[in-house]
Amino acid sequence: xxxxxxxxxxxxxxxxxxxxxxxxxxxxxxxxxxxxxxxxxxxxxxxxxxxxxxxxxxxxxxxxxxxxxxxxxxxxxxxxxxxxxxxxxxxxxxxxxxxxxxxxxxxxxxxxxxxxxxxxxxxxxxxxxxxxxxxxxxxxxxxxxxxxxxxxxxxxxxxxxxxxxxxxxxxxxxxxxxxxxxxxxxxxxxxxxxxxxxxxxxxxxxxxxxxxxxxxxxxxxxxxxxxxxxxxxxxxxxxxxxxxxxxxxxxxxxxxxxxxxxxxxxxxxxxxxxxxxxxxxxxxxxxxxxxxxxxxxxxxxxxxxxxxxxxxxxxxxxxxxxxxxxxxxxxxxxxxxxxxxxxxxxxxxxxxxxxxxxxxxxxxxxxxxxxxxxxxxxxxxxxxxxxxxxxxxxxxxxxxxxxxxxxxxxxxxxxxxxxxxxxxxxxxxxxxxxxxxxxxxxxxxxxxxxxxxxxxxxxxxxxxxxxxxxxxxxxxxxxxxxxxxxxxxxxxxxxxxxxxxxxxxxxxxxxxxxxxxxxxxxxxxxxxxxxxxxxxxxxxxxxxxxxxxxxxxxxxxxxxxxxxxxxxxxxxxxxxxxxxxxxxxxxxxxxxxxxxxxxxxxxxxxxxxxxxxxxxxxxxxxxxxxxxxxxxxxxxxxxxxxxxxxxxxxxxxxxxxxxxxxxxxxxxxxxxxxxxxxxxxxxxxxxxxxxxxxxxxxxxxxxxxxxxxxxxxxxxxxxxxxxxxxxxxxxxxxxxxxxxxxxxxxxxxxxxxxxxxxxxxxxxxxxxxxxxxx
Numbered sequence: 001x002x003x004x005x006x007x008x009x010x011x012x013x014x015x016x017x018x019x020x021x022x023x024x025x026x027x028x029x030x031x032x033x034x035x036x037x038x039x040x041x042x043x044x045x046x047x048x049x050x051x052x053x054x055x056x057x058x059x060x061x062x063x064x065x066x067x068x069x070x071x072x073x074x075x076x077x078x079x080x081x082x083x084x085x086x087x088x089x090x091x092x093x094x095x096x097x098x099x100x101x102x103x104x105x106x107x108x109x110x111x112x113x114x115x116x117x118x119x120x121x122x123x124x125x126x127x128x129x130x131x132x133x134x135x136x137x138x139x140x141x142x143x144x145x146x147x148x149x150x151x152x153x154x155x156x157x158x159x160x161x162x163x164x165x166x167x168x169x170x171x172x173x174x175x176x177x178x179x180x181x182x183x184x185x186x187x188x189x190x191x192x193x194x195x196x197x198x199x200x201x202x203x204x205x206x207x208x209x210x211x212x213x214x215x216x217x218x219x220x221x222x223x224x225x226x227x228x229x230x231x232x233x234x235x236x237x238x239x240x241x242x243x244x245x246x247x248x249x250x251x252x253x254x255x256x257x258x259x260x261x262x263x264x265x266x267x268x269x270x271x272x273x274x275x276x277x278x279x280x281x282x283x284x285x286x287x288x289x290x291x292x293x294x295x296x297x298x299x300x301x302x303x304x305x306x307x308x309x310x311x312x313x314x315x316x317x318x319x320x321x322x323x324x325x326x327x328x329x330x331x332x333x334x335x336x337x338x339x340x341x342x343x344x345x346x347x348x349x350x351x352x353x354x355x356x357x358x359x360x361x362x363x364x365x366x367x368x369x370x371x372x373x374x375x376x377x378x379x380x381x382x383x384x385x386x387x388x389x390x391x392x393x394x395x396x397x398x399x400x401x402x403x404x405x406x407x408x409x410x411x412x413x414x415x416x417x418x419x420x421x422x423x424x425x426x427x428x429x430x431x432x433x434x435x436x437x438x439x440x441x442x443x444x445x446x447x448x449x450x451x452x453x454x455x456x457x458x459x460x461x462x463x464x465x466x467x468x469x470x471x472x473x474x475x476x477x478x479x480x481x482x483x484x485x486x487x488x489x490x491x492x493x494x495x496x497x498x499x500x501x502x503x504x505x506x507x508x509x510x511x512x513x514x515x516x517x518x519x520x521x522x523x524x525x526x527x528x529x530x531x532x533x534x535x536x537x538x539x540x541x542x543x544x545x546x547x548x549x550x551x552x553x554x555x556x557x558x559x560x561x562x563x564x565x566x567x568x569x570x571x572x573x574x575x576x577x578x579x580x581x582x583x584x585x586x587x588x589x590x591x592x593x594x595x596x597x598x599x600x601x602x603x604x605x606x607x608x609x610x611x612x613x614x615x616x617x618x619x620x621x622x623x624x625x626x627x628x629x630x631x632x633x634x635x636x637x638x639x640x641x642x643x644x645x646x647x648x649x650x651x652x653x654x655x656x657x658x659x660x661x662x663x664x665x666x667x668x669x670x671x672x673x674x675x676x677x678x679x680x681x682x683x684x685x686x687x688x689x690x691x692x693x694x695x696x697x698x699x700x701x702x703x704x705x706x707x708x709x710x711x712x713x714x715x716x717x718x719x720x721x722x723x724x725x726x727x728x729x730x731x732x733x734x735x736x737x738x739x740x741x742x743x744x745x746x747x748x749x750x751x752x753x754x755x756x757x758x759x760x761x762x763x764x765x766x767x768x769x770x771x772x773x774x
Contacts (some may be wrong), residue, residue: 016060025077025098034138036061036101041113043144050144054600055111059105062096066676066686067603072096094679101138110142121183122146123218149182153224159231161244167202168231171544183225188214195231201249203305205331205341206234211245239595248306248333251340255294257287257347278302288349289323290383296423300343306331316471318347321422322387323380325350353381354727369397369410387420399453414448438474439468449744455495455515458488476528480553485520486581510661510701514625519583524553549592556585560618575619584624588614602677608774610669615696622699629667629693631717634655634769636669637689638738639719641765646693647705648715651745664693666707668716671774673723685723687736687773692717692744704745718742720755725772736767 029035038061038640043050065071076095079088094349110127117125128143155177160166174194176187180295196209215228233242256271271282276291280300299310311329318327325348334340358373378388397410421441441464448459463483469476492515501512529548563576576581598604616623632640646669647664668718673687692715694707722737740763741755749756754763 027072027081028077028098029100029136034101034133034136037137037139039140039142040140041144043146045144045146045510047149048120048122048144048146049240053113053116053144056109056116058112059099059102060110060600062099063602063677065678065684066674067480068598070096072679073098090231096679101140106140113142117146117186121149121151121185122148123150123183124148148223149224150218150225152177152179152181152183152227153220154226155179155229157229157231160233160242161231163247164199164204164231164245167199171198177227177229181376182225183216183218189438191229195229197308199245200306200308202307203249204245204497205248205306207245237527243261246339248339248341250300250302250304250306251334251342252280252302252338253298253300253343253345254282255298255345255347257281257283257289257294257349281709288352288380288383289347289385293321293384294345294347298345300329300345306341313471314345318345321385322420323350323352323385324348347490350379353378365605369395370394371412381419385422387418387443388415389418389420391416406454410453411451412445416444416446418442418444439466454493455489456491458490460484460486460488474529474531476530478526480522480524483520483522483524485518485522487518487520489515489517510622510663510699513622517581518624519578520624521583522553522555523557524551526551544598545594545596547592547594550590552587552589554587556583556619559583560585563619583619584616584627585618585620586614586616586623586627588612588627592774596675604675606671606673606675606772606774608669608671608673610667610691610774612667613696614665616665621697623665625663628663629665630663631667631669631691631693632765634734634736634767635773637691637717637719638687638721638736638773639689639740639763639765640717640738644765645691645717646715646744647702648692648694648707648712649704649745651700651704661702662693664702664705665696666694668692670716673773678724682726683725685725685736686721688718688720688741689724689738690716690718715744716742717744727760732771734767734769734771734773736769736773738765738767739763740765 014034025034036059039057039059041050041053041057062070062073073096075091076097079091079095081088083089083092102126106129114125114127116263117127124147126145126147130141130143132139132141157168159166159168176191176194181187190210192214195212196207199207211231211234213230213231217226217228220226234245235242240509271284273280273282274287274291275281277295279295281287281291281294297314299313299317301310304310311331314329315327318324323602327348328346330344330346332342332344336340354375354377356375356377358375360371360373361368371752374392376388376390379385381388391414393412393414393416395410395412399408399410406574419442420713423441444461444463444465446459446461448457450459461484464481465483466479466481467477501515525549527550529546532545532547559578560576570574571577571580571582573582577583590610592608592610594606594608596604614623614627614629630643630646631637632645633642637640637645643662646662650662667690669689670690671687671689673685675685677682678684692712693705693726694712694715695702695705696707698706718741719738720741721736723734723736725735726733739754739758739760741753743752743754751757
């Protein structure tokens with residue numbers, strides 16, 4: 001908390017520094033020149049989006065925090081001109097120099113905007129540059145006067161090669177060129193790429209989009225254009241005679257399986273070889289992969305027309321194999337057979353095995369401990385790019401402050417094994433089909449042993465999962481075909497049992513349920529869409545990102561059906577059992593959507609909505625603890641700590657067990673976060689969070705926690721705060737300080753509206769986390 005206060009004071013000091021320094025920044029502007037105060041772009045025609053032209057601005061004014069204050073310029077502005085003084089050099093180094101207006105850059109920006117507007121079909125557009133000078137500052141404004149937009153009247157195809165013409169016309173319905181369309185050069189360039197791609201996937205190996213050109217007649221009047229699509233004959237060189245475009249077929253495909261046999265297109269006499277399913281495979285030392293790995297991932301088939309998509313699909317298939325470092329595909333014209341191609345595919349093996357160790361320190365409410373994690377990976381276990389992952393984790397924590405227990409330490413040992421196959425085990429795909437979906441299947445097994453002073457817990461889990469994604473990587477799917485969880489409590493201390501579990505008022509039903517033996521057999525499906533697949537930075541202010549996540553799972557239905565069918569025995573609570581253990585039965589679904597809006601390359605707004613509902617039924621009246629929702633924390637309503645908020649208006653009476661009682665079956669999260677770049681690798685944010693959790697049933701130990709349609713909106717908690725992020729590209733360290741604004745657990749105004757009556761000690765919560773909250 002003290003650290004957050006220091007950061008807040010530093011930010012306040014920076015803002016004051018910026019306000020004081022803004023007026024003195026002009027002292028660094030030479031005589032006859034001006035500081036660039038602002039740049040704006042407007043259009044006289046609302047049909048033209050002026051904001052899309054801001055990317056053509058070549059010179060920007062000094063950066064602003066939260067799009068308001070030029071804080072980074074403040075330290076520089078407060079420095080003196082005498083650079084022999086250390087303080088001046090320091091202030092100028094940490095600050096941002098004022099931007100001096102450059103007329104050359106301003107004129108080039110206007111020219112680039114005009115060219116962009118012309119390309120959209122506004123052939124008589126104008127870009128007016130307006131400068132407002134006040135003192136030694138200048139405000140620059142670009143006014144776009146687009147005029148009337150030209151549109152295409154007639155379209156003709158002038159293609160000298162009849163086969164090429166037939167192929168192009170076969171997909172005429174997919175063409176973006178239509179009479180009446182705007183004369184947009186960007187659309188024309190997209191059509192060139194489409195035609196080129198169509199021909200490259202129809203055997204025309206040497207065809208490229210430079211063969212497609214457009215001839216436009218803009219003199220027909222009335223802002224109309226007659227457009228000709230021209231594809232001339234093929235020329236090998238400027239001096240050669242024109243001829244029909246050559247259409248190629250695949251004659252043969254061969255593979256090389258190690259680095260020493262990489263250039264099989266030249267000399268194979270010194271290499272060992274084998275033939276598998278008609279494909280030659282060359283190697284010099286030892287073949288790193290099974291022969292089926294080459295053929296199953298290859299999409300280039302002899303006897304078929306050359307298709308560029310098959311080459312790219314083959315690259316993609318090998319690229320997703322963890323055991324492959326990289327692959328290379330070379331297509332060579334056959335010397336003896338005209339219009340035939342020989343394909344040579346080289347696959348380089350990645351480092352097959354790796355060993356790792358991680359040591360971490362832990363601090364749980366003042367109890368210090370340490371954990372050691374050992375990992376082993378084999379990326380090519382059965383020579384088919386199968387990934388074997390083994391993890392061994394040991395943890396120790398010295399627990400203090402517990403009375404009535406003989407052992408004061410916590411120990412945990414867990415062993416996890418996972419095996420990932422590079423394709424579905426239930427189905428087979430050839431090379432062409434596999435490029436349509438990047439699929440893996442996973443088998444995992446985990447054993448976890450926890451010994452606490454209060455109890456001993458053993459957890460055994462196993463799962464079979466399938467994952468696949470779209471070729472562009474934007475869509476991801478996961479099916480948990482079967483997921484088994486067995487929780488066994490071999491020992492519970494008498495002190496813990498008497499003080500917590502055997503409450504005569506029976507108010508600890510939820511707590512007691514979570515310290516009983518339990519069996520969960522679940523299946524589930526999850527879907528993820530993320531438009532940020534090609535983002536170059538974790539915090540990408542230059543794009544509008546959209547993320548969607550959906551997850552649904554159910555447990556116990558199959559077991560319950562068989563129990564009913566065969567009349568299985570019930571326990572004292574009326575639950576069916578398997579091996580004398582009651583199994584959980586529930587249905588759970590989650591939906592999350594997040595969207596960011598960019599204002600410029602340093603500022604953006606991110607919005608998030610998340611909702612989840614879980615319903616226990618049949619064999620369960622309470623959800624397993626691991627499946628219940630909680631609110632508060634670094635990724636939820638940040639004015640509260642983890643499991644400190646809800647459910648509903650519930651406040652909790654005994655702090656020792658609130659971590660159990662402050663959970664629920666329904667969750668709602670609403671978040672808005674303004675993100676800004678500060679300096680160096682430091683980013684800042686201002687956020688507002690809202691949300692809570694509720695229970696579906698009215699549990700006696702959670703009064704006020706049940707969801708009611710008519711009143712739930714009054715129980716939505718609200719918080720606000722500031723955050724700092726250290727962005728190291730590969731990961732982000734995040735520090736968020738949240739203040740409570742509306743506390744639903746209280747009725748009196750003073751406590752219900754902390755935003756009006758704030759108490760920093762009571763209402764402030766500090767969070768440290770890795771990664772963005774959403």
